[in-house]
Amino acid sequence: MSKSAYPKKLQLWQPSPRNNTSAHDEPHGEPTEKHKTYFKPSKSYCVETLCAPCGVVIAWTKFMKSESPTEILKFINNVYPTPESHPAYFCIDKACVVLRTVANQEEYHELLETSQFVVDSYHYNNHKASDRLCQEYCNPAPRDGSAPNLVIIDYDNNGTPYYKHAFNTQACEQLNAWLAGFESILKRMTPSNFNWFLHTKHSKKWVKISDHIVEDDE
Numbered sequence: 001m002s003k004s005a006y007p008k009k010l011q012l013w014q015p016s017p018r019n020n021t022s023a024h025d026e027p028h029g030e031p032t033e034k035h036k037t038y039f040k041p042s043k044s045y046c047v048e049t050l051c052a053p054c055g056v057v058i059a060w061t062k063f064m065k066s067e068s069p070t071e072i073l074k075f076i077n078n079v080y081p082t083p084e085s086h087p088a089y090f091c092i093d094k095a096c097v098v099l100r101t102v103a104n105q106e107e108y109h110e111l112l113e114t115s116q117f118v119v120d121s122y123h124y125n126n127h128k129a130s131d132r133l134c135q136e137y138c139n140p141a142p143r144d145g146s147a148p149n150l151v152i153i154d155y156d157n158n159g160t161p162y163y164k165h166a167f168n169t170q171a172c173e174q175l176n177a178w179l180a181g182f183e184s185i186l187k188r189m190t191p192s193n194f195n196w197f198l199h200t201k202h203s204k205k206w207v208k209i210s211d212h213i214v215e216d217d218e
Contacts, residue, residue: 047198048075051175053167057202069094069101073108086114088149091169093123096134118150120169140169175205 044062048071051057059079063071072092080086092098095117102108102117111117118140119127127134141151143163152166168174179186182201186194 047179048072049172049175050075050079051171053169053171055168055171055175055205057175057205060198060202067094069098070105072098073101073105073111076111077108083110083114086111088115090115090117091120091140091172092117093120093173095119095138096127096131099133099137116147118169120173121165122170122173141165178205 044064046063046067047060048063048067049057049060059075061075061078072094076090090098090111096119099117102111117138119134119138121140124138124140127138129135139147141147141163143151150166151163153161154164155161179198179201182197186197189197
């Protein structure tokens with residue numbers, strides 16, 4: 001019998017695996033885990049990235065404890081500090097949860113006047129159909145003509161019209177899939193090496209995308 005057939009026994013000082021991960025459209029509060037009296041290496045919770053639809057990384061940061069809506073909004077405010085700098089759309093896997101936080105906290109109300117929060121097309125199908133706020137305000141592809149900047153009409157080779165996304169809402173998910181190939185390297189790095197490596201990879205990705213854009217223009 002192979003070793004994988006036996007459950008792996010964790011030592012007292014090892015953290016237990018996360019088996020209670022919430023869905024993207026479920027509320028995400030601050031973690032309540034209480035550490036025991038032993039030492040273990042600290043680690044960040046996740047890397048949060050802001051991408052343009054073409055895939056170019058605009059900004060990134062590390063969330064140390066959780067990916068809560070408040071942490072996401074603080075990150076957005078750091079990158080876009082004024083209403084004039086806000087983009088028209090923020091596409092987030094948990095946009096409906098973030099939108100509720102924006103509506104309930106007065107300090108973020110400026111975002112309601114300048115930007116719309118939509119769920120990326122990859123995660124939207126897994127959100128609750130009963131969530132009226134999500135279905136009405138965070139739909140990445142409404143077909144009722146309410147969001148002409150999100151959905152456009154194109155034609156196939158036979159001249160038949162069809163709806164399609166005006167831009168790529170999955171740019172960050174595609175970036176994450178690419179970065180997953182470096183996970184085994186990144187998780188063994190010191191914080192400074194991690195930051196340098198990730199920033200360098202993002203920069204090289206930007207150069208590669210820019211070269212493709214130039215080639216397409218020519």
